[in-house]
Amino acid sequence: MRYTTLISATELAQHALEPDWVVIDCRHDLALPDAGRLAFEAGHIPGAQFAHLDRDLSGSKTDAQGIFRGRHPLPERAAFVETLRRWGINNKSQVIAYDAQGGMFAARLWWLLRWIGHDAVAVLDGGVQAWTASGMWLSAELRGKPYGDIIAQAPLVTTVDAATLVANLQEQTLTVIDARAPDRFRGENETIDPVGGHIPGAQNRFFKNNLQEDGRFKPAAQLRAEWQAVIASPQAAAMQCGSGVTACHNLLALEVAGLPGAALYPGSWSEWCAEPARPVASGD
Incomplete structure (x- = not known):
């Protein structure tokens, strides 16, 4: 079964440490850019890896001509695929994104994965709060995964300029x-x-x-x-x-x-x- 929109804390707990599952912590604070990383290091869903909104989920604020593209423009597709591989994501991976802000940052990763053609991605419904409220524990252990081999496919989403x-x-x-x-x-x-x-x-x-x-x-x-x-x-x-x-x-x-x-x-x-x-x- 592929999860493509939302997943409950109970469902995630049953699969989080499976080899083909990759959990990404997307916590962030727009006013305090390092807050997400600090929260991750203090405690995260076991096996999760960290995604920084500015560095991992966004690209350069200006284009090749120096024109401003916005505060969080899309990353270059090739660079984003490389980031996904660094997290251990393969074409067959089930990816779960979560945050502590109602999904406002996790949904960005959800959309970006669909942008490179990967539909097996879901957001943890209720975020880290739902995880702990369900009686699950957080870990401070940093655990990586073998380098992934995901390949960009045709986008599953559209954009306008x-x-x-x-x-x-x-x-x-x-x-x-x-x-x-x-x-x-x-x-x-x-x-x-x-x-x-x-x-x-x-x-x-x-x-x-x-x-x-x-x-x-x-x-x-x-x-x-x-x-x-x-x-x-x-x-x-x-x-x-x-x-x-x-x-x-x-x-x-x-x-x-x-x-x-x-x-x-x-x-x-x-x-x-x-x-x-x-x-x-x-x-x-």
Whole structure:
């Protein structure tokens, strides 16, 4: 059985140390970039390895021409495949990603693996909190795996770029959904977004709306009903956020809901607002 969206703590405990299973700790703090690594070293799911958002799950902030690509642009595919091999991932590996933030960082790894054509990847529902709440223990032991041989395949996901969304301002063929917190969407949080606001015409669907109070994802039927009230067709929708990270949480929620096909705008707001010629909206 392949897990391709979510996995429970109980299910993970039954398989975590199997040779073909690779568990990746994606904990992170945007304000304290070393916090995830420190938390991992203090205690992690046994056998897990650590992924750093900035170094492992993102690429260079500028392209070959020096143009800003956003705070967390996609890594180069070849470099990302090399990272996966370093973690011991093969084409037949079942990968499990987890964090302590409701899946906001683990979903990024989930999406990236689908981006290089690997579908056997799931997010631990409820994160490390669900693991410990189920009575499982954390380990400080650092345990690597033999070097993997995963090969990039055709992407299982799609992306859109800034030019597409600029054209969409007139065409209105795509529904654009912003996963940031409402105050950031409205342009009221200058600490995180020096240029406040959102892409004109975008709608706000805060990623935490995908979760229940206990940090687990809402049931599939509930997610489906809520998302169908927001987008008419996933294939005509683009997900974005501040830098292309939490937008992946909305994409995971859509997959859980049985509504696949929406695209990711990797550069997201941080790339969009870096070009003064692009229009900015504020408020609701």
